[in-house]
Amino acid sequence: MQSNAKTPEEYISELPEDRKQAIMKLRDALLKNLPKGFEEVMSYGMIGYVVPHSIYPSGYHTNPELPLPFINIASQKNFIALYHMGIYSDKSLLTWFVSEYPKHVKTKLDMGKSCIRFKNIEHIPYSLIGELAAKMTAEQWIKIYEQAKKK
Numbered sequence: 001m002q003s004n005a006k007t008p009e010e011y012i013s014e015l016p017e018d019r020k021q022a023i024m025k026l027r028d029a030l031l032k033n034l035p036k037g038f039e040e041v042m043s044y045g046m047i048g049y050v051v052p053h054s055i056y057p058s059g060y061h062t063n064p065e066l067p068l069p070f071i072n073i074a075s076q077k078n079f080i081a082l083y084h085m086g087i088y089s090d091k092s093l094l095t096w097f098v099s100e101y102p103k104h105v106k107t108k109l110d111m112g113k114s115c116i117r118f119k120n121i122e123h124i125p126y127s128l129i130g131e132l133a134a135k136m137t138a139e140q141w142i143k144i145y146e147q148a149k150k151k
Contacts (some may be wrong), residue, residue: 002045011047019075022121023047026073026082026129033130037138038070046074046083051138061149070141071133079110079117082129086136088114089144097132104128 005011008027012020030049031040039052043066050067053059060066072083087094101109104125110117118124136144 003042004045005042007042008040008047011042015075018121019080022080022118022124023073023075025126026080026124029126029130030071030073030133033133034071035134035137039067041067043067043069043072046072048072049133051142055138056142068142068145070136070138076117079119080121080124081118082116083114084116084132085114086141086144087116087132089148090136093132093135096135097128100128100131101125 003011003014005014012023012027015023027040027047034049037051037055038049041048041050043050048069049071050069052067056068058064058068060068070085072081074081074083087097098109098111104127105123107120107123110119
């Protein structure tokens, strides 16, 4: 569900109270752990963390006017989602995350290619999400992105 909010704060203010707390905790984990070079924006109607044009002027290949997306968080109809392009593009990062997840959460991992779904907000592993966010710099993401784009 995309929002028309113009800022992350506005996005959060529109959420039901339980979702609001979970999104604020996810946001905090990301902001505290993302390496320098990423910028928080509203992106695709979600809170996004991108490589800004000041670092990567080419922008996103499907729409160069947009900065290069990396992570998004959103309150969807039936779950909270974290979209992480790094785990979609880097097999070793995906392998690490999948092996670490059961150490933090007793329930089964619900995941698509880049989307991690949390149907029960009580089971969001905030510290693990923070670790995941810290594992890739903007420069590493640009390199992986450009290699994938060439294929």
